[in-house]
Amino acid sequence: MIAGEYLTGTILKMKVSDSEVLKAKSGRWVGVDGAGYLQMGSATSVDIMGWVTGSLEETSSSTAGGTSWFVETDFLSKLWVMPACNTTGVGATEAELLAAIGETCDITMESTSYQYCDIGLSDVDILLVYGYIYEGSAYGKQYAIVKPNVAKLVYTSH
Amino acid sequence: MNAGIYSTGSVITMKCGASAVVKGKSGRFVQANDSGYIAQIAGTTLDIIGWVVGSFDATAASTAGDTAWAVETNIFGKLFVMPACHGTGTTATEAQLRAAIGESIDIILESTYYQYATTAASTYDIIIPYGYIYEKSGYGHQFLIVKPNPDKVAYATH
Numbered sequence A: 001m002i003a004g005e006y007l008t009g010t011i012l013k014m015k016v017s018d019s020e021v022l023k024a025k026s027g028r029w030v031g032v033d034g035a036g037y038l039q040m041g042s043a044t045s046v047d048i049m050g051w052v053t054g055s056l057e058e059t060s061s062s063t064a065g066g067t068s069w070f071v072e073t074d075f076l077s078k079l080w081v082m083p084a085c086n087t088t089g090v091g092a093t094e095a096e097l098l099a100a101i102g103e104t105c106d107i108t109m110e111s112t113s114y115q116y117c118d119i120g121l122s123d124v125d126i127l128l129v130y131g132y133i134y135e136g137s138a139y140g141k142q143y144a145i146v147k148p149n150v151a152k153l154v155y156t157s158h
Numbered sequence B: 001m002n003a004g005i006y007s008t009g010s011v012i013t014m015k016c017g018a019s020a021v022v023k024g025k026s027g028r029f030v031q032a033n034d035s036g037y038i039a040q041i042a043g044t045t046l047d048i049i050g051w052v053v054g055s056f057d058a059t060a061a062s063t064a065g066d067t068a069w070a071v072e073t074n075i076f077g078k079l080f081v082m083p084a085c086h087g088t089g090t091t092a093t094e095a096q097l098r099a100a101i102g103e104s105i106d107i108i109l110e111s112t113y114y115q116y117a118t119t120a121a122s123t124y125d126i127i128i129p130y131g132y133i134y135e136k137s138g139y140g141h142q143f144l145i146v147k148p149n150p151d152k153v154a155y156a157t158h
Helices: A094-100 B096-101
Strands: A013-018 A029-032 A038-040 A051-054 A069-074 A080-083 A102-108 A116-120 A129-134 A143-149 B007-008 B012-014 B027-030 B038-040 B049-054 B068-072 B080-083 B106-110 B116-120 B127-134 B142-148
Touching: A013 A038, A038 B080, A051 B049, A080 B049, A094 A143, A129 B012, B080 B106, B096 B127, B096 B142
Parallel strands: A080 A116, B080 B116
Antiparallel strands: A013 A069, A029 A038, A029 A051, A051 A069, A080 A143, A080 B007, A102 A116, A102 A129, A129 A143, B012 B068, B027 B038, B027 B049, B049 B068, B080 B142, B106 B116, B127 B142
């Protein structure tokens, strides 16, 4: 094959690192590990490569590369819905969500495997908030409509 | 709701700040204020989050949040046409428009509310021209085709 010969579109099937946990009711931001396998984004991730498509819940194979997921790589042009909180385990009020629009905040991992947009954290500032969905005051009933903050994306040199 | 299922696309309805103004023959870039409501940008604004969709002239209600506009958030993936000048009240020549292509320049506000791309200023460098429309000589008859400069946008932390 001649690399560069053709355009593949924006969704790419990518091999996953070992034992990665993907949840439906979660953000689905992914990066890659040093070996080139997908791994779920974490609270400190700044090398976001895309968003796993669909609503699949799955734990990848215990062998790296044994599982593949489809990844939307055109992640800067679209808005994404993910659960929101105001610091770990605390629901965000509607006023707090509104005030977060246009500002940056962090991803936090809730119950280990769930990516939340944490409007109470502003250390990494990898998310930019554009809107919200407020279904109620209980924890887990708020969602943020976000994009990665283009000013904070950083990729490791090879 | 099952967050993670979907992307919302790139256009989102956002509530406006009190008495926010958008003009038809103007750039339509917006920011979000501290309360999360959108407002027209000024020449010094670095936190551009979108472009108001449409060509309508409007002034938002005097109560923040009572008016909402559709905002295109894919500001780095699309080109936007806005009026151009060569400094306040000064017509840009075709040569000046052409010379600005590929370089970064500023936005200024003309007559308070009209966002113009100015080929005469390069202090904030918030937009990059990709092309131009030169209808004829005379102020207000030149346009630049631009995108925000991803190296210059910066957002407040929450």
